[in-house]
Amino acid sequence: MSIRWKLVSIYITLVFIVMLVSGTFILIRLNSQETENAQQELKQCALYINEQIIQEYQNPDDFQTGFENLFLVRSQNRSIQGNILDSSGHTIASSVTNDKNLFTDYKNSVVISALAGKESFGSSSRNIDLNSYIKDWISYAYPIFDGSGKTQYVIYVQMDGASIKESLSQSAGTILVAVILALILAGILGLIFADTITSPISVLTNGADMLAEGADEFNTIDIPAIPVKSDDEIGRLTKSFNYMSSKLKKTLSELKNENNKLEIVMHNMTDGVSAFDANGSIIHANSVFYEMLSEIKKDINLNELLETVNVKMEELAPDVTLEKIIKEKEKYLSVSLIPYTISSKQVEGVVAVLQDITKHRRLDDMRKEFVANVSHEIRTPLTTIKSYTETLIDGAIDDKETAIEFLNVINDAADRMSLLSKDLLELSKLDTKQVKFNMDKISLVKLTEDCIKQNIIIAKNKNQSIKFDKPKKDMIIYADYGRIGQVINNIISNAIKYSGEGADIKIKAEEKENNYQVIISDNGMGISQEDLKRIFERFYRVDKARSRAMGGNGLGLSIAKEIMEGHGGSIKAYSQPSKGTDMILIFKKP
Numbered sequence: 350m351s352i353r354w355k356l357v358s359i360y361i362t363l364v365f366i367v368m369l370v371s372g373t374f375i376l377i378r379l380n381s382q383e384t385e386n387a388q389q390e391l392k393q394c395a396l397y398i399n400e401q402i403i404q405e406y407q408n409p410d411d412f413q414t415g416f417e418n419l420f421l422v423r424s425q426n427r428s429i430q431g432n433i434l435d436s437s438g439h440t441i442a443s444s445v446t447n448d449k450n451l452f453t454d455y456k457n458s459v460v461i462s463a464l465a466g467k468e469s470f471g472s473s474s475r476n477i478d479l480n481s482y483i484k485d486w487i488s489y490a491y492p493i494f495d496g497s498g499k500t501q502y503v504i505y506v507q508m509d510g511a512s513i514k515e516s517l518s519q520s521a522g523t524i525l526v527a528v529i530l531a532l533i534l535a536g537i538l539g540l541i542f543a544d545t546i547t548s549p550i551s552v553l554t555n556g557a558d559m560l561a562e563g564a565d566e567f568n569t570i571d572i573p574a575i576p577v578k579s580d581d582e583i584g585r586l587t588k589s590f591n592y593m594s595s596k597l598k599k600t601l602s603e604l605k606n607e608n609n610k611l612e613i614v615m616h617n618m619t620d621g622v623s624a625f626d627a628n629g630s631i632i633h634a635n636s637v638f639y640e641m642l643s644e645i646k647k648d649i650n651l652n653e654l655l656e657t658v659n660v661k662m663e664e665l666a667p668d669v670t671l672e673k674i675i676k677e678k679e680k681y682l683s684v685s686l687i688p689y690t691i692s693s694k695q696v697e698g699v700v701a702v703l704q705d706i707t708k709h710r711r712l713d714d715m716r717k718e719f720v721a722n723v724s725h726e727i728r729t730p731l732t733t734i735k736s737y738t739e740t741l742i743d744g745a746i747d748d749k750e751t752a753i754e755f756l757n758v759i760n761d762a763a764d765r766m767s768l769l770s771k772d773l774l775e776l777s778k779l780d781t782k783q784v785k786f787n788m789d790k791i792s793l794v795k796l797t798e799d800c801i802k803q804n805i806i807i808a809k810n811k812n813q814s815i816k817f818d819k820p821k822k823d824m825i826i827y828a829d830y831g832r833i834g835q836v837i838n839n840i841i842s843n844a845i846k847y848s849g850e851g852a853d854i855k856i857k858a859e860e861k862e863n864n865y866q867v868i869i870s871d872n873g874m875g876i877s878q879e880d881l882k883r884i885f886e887r888f889y890r891v892d893k894a895r896s897r898a899m900g901g902n903g904l905g906l907s908i909a910k911e912i913m914e915g916h917g918g919s920i921k922a923y924s925q926p927s928k929g930t931d932m933i934l935i936f937k938k939p
């Protein structure tokens with residue numbers, strides 16, 4: 350039940366109780382007043398009978414005549430009956446009828462006490478009337494004494510009580526109407542009164558509801574301040590509410606901001622982060638977390654995660670980070686499990702951080718491979734040098750011809766080693782950006798022509814032709830002449846090396862919309878798709894023995910790639926085994 354209706358019903362109940370008590374009180378007062386009046390009237394009537402009949406007529410036989418003269422009118426109007434009884438209580442005269450035979454003996458307590466000399470009042474409900482229906486009577490008996498002080502006559506008067514009852518019930522009716530009217534009025538006033546109290550409360554309640562709704566959704570919906578209309582408790586409550594809601598709004602917006610910041614940080618992290626509570630349920634996780642563990646469902650719990658990384662719950666200890674590396678599909682993930690405590694010393698949850706370490710792993714593998722390759726590349730010429738030197742020491746030196754042949758082999762091996770160290774040094778410098786390019790405006794067409802010139806003899810030795818398809822317009826680039834020359838030379842020499850006798854090498858320089866390109870094509874042995882992906886890797890050679898036999902160490906293309914990229918350009922390779930290879934050098938336009 351609302352406060353409004355509670356107030357109204359309390360109000361109505363109060364008014365009802367007050368009306369009931371006061372009505373009852375009024376009725377009781379009225380009743381005693383009426384009875385008193387009636388008694389007074391009865392008493393006067395008795396005195397009147399005494400004066401007008403007993404004193405007047407003296408002789409009891411005349412008393413009835415006296416009544417007939419006196420009471421005829423009165424008794425009809427006032428419903429008062431008068432009787433004169435003798436000392437033994439028999440009626441000797443009455444106002445009711447003149448038929449003495451019908452006189453009734455009144456032997457009630459009032460009469461008896463009057464016979465004993467004491468006047469008294471009484472009430473009775475008896476079938477005393479001739480019309481024989483029950484009436485309530487109020488009676489009074491008054492003794493008349495003779496000279497010796499004995500009761501000579503008793504005047505017995507009685508009055509019909511119906512008139513009192515009637516007036517009482519009339520009053521009760523009036524009071525009832527008043528009560529009903531009062532209740533209706535109380536209801537209306539109560540409603541108005543309750544409204545004045547409850548309407549500001551319901552405004553406050555609505556405000557509080559809106560606030561709660563907003564707080565629920567972490568939204569700071571704009572709730573206008575509730576107007577303060579009074580200075581009473583409700584007014585003060587409204588003021589406090591407005592203050593509280595503005596504080597709450599501020600706190601909520603601060604919280605939201607903090608939350609947003611956290612969300613932004615979490616969302617833009619490259620690591621996957623998730624947090625689990627003491628029950629192992631997930632509290633929060635960023636999208637990267639789910640992306641990394643592709644098989645995992647949204648509501649993953651701690652147990653499932655531990656199972657994935659193969660860790661047992663018992664291994665988790667407060668504030669001890671546990672690190673595991675797992676393989677998810679093609680990726681290597683480092684999983685850090687950080688159990689946390691808040692108040693107690695027990696684990697109250699776990700934060701899990703996932704890092705994609707595939708790149709690190711690959712780099713690590715590449716580093717290991719590189720070291721192995723370098724040592725291998727050094728060991729081969731070293732073995733050659735050592736074995737030929739030993740043979741020379743063992744006596745071959747005495748045979749001049751053999752000695753010279755051996756020394757030439759040793760010289761070649763030493764050359765290879767020095768070339769290797771030169772290339773490695775260069776790569777390392779390119780890696781660490783220590784190489785300073787001598788940038789200048791140069792003609793790409795002229796540079797290509799120069800490179801062709803440098804290689805033409807070697808090509809001719811293999812009966813190969815080099816054709817240059819020159820553009821009409823010169824192509825000027827901003828580059829290091831020597832370095833780019835090194836790249837073009839390397840590519841042309843590869844084309845010669847990896848193509849057979851009589852092959853055709855075509856070189857084309859052309860201007861594209863966004864860049865300049867030099868395309869070196871041969872119709873040699875070509876490269877399989879599998880190998881093509883890796884030819885720019887350090888030490889990668891399709892056919893190691895062949896490459897080595899031709900003086901290659903597998904570093905040429907990786908150096909070329911670094912130089913091209915150092916100039917803001919790139920290098921691409923297209924090839925089909927036994928058909929030929931196209932190497933495309935792409936240069937930035939200045």
Ligand code: ADP
Pocket residue numbers: 839843844845847848871873874875876884889890891892896897900901902903904905906907930
């Ligand atoms: P290398 O010193 O072995 O020539 P590169 O880095 O210059 O090293 O080339 C890497 C590998 O790519 C070579 O060993 C060779 O197998 C392959 N290659 C390069 N150019 C060509 C080409 N024009 N035709 C076929 N294979 C080639």
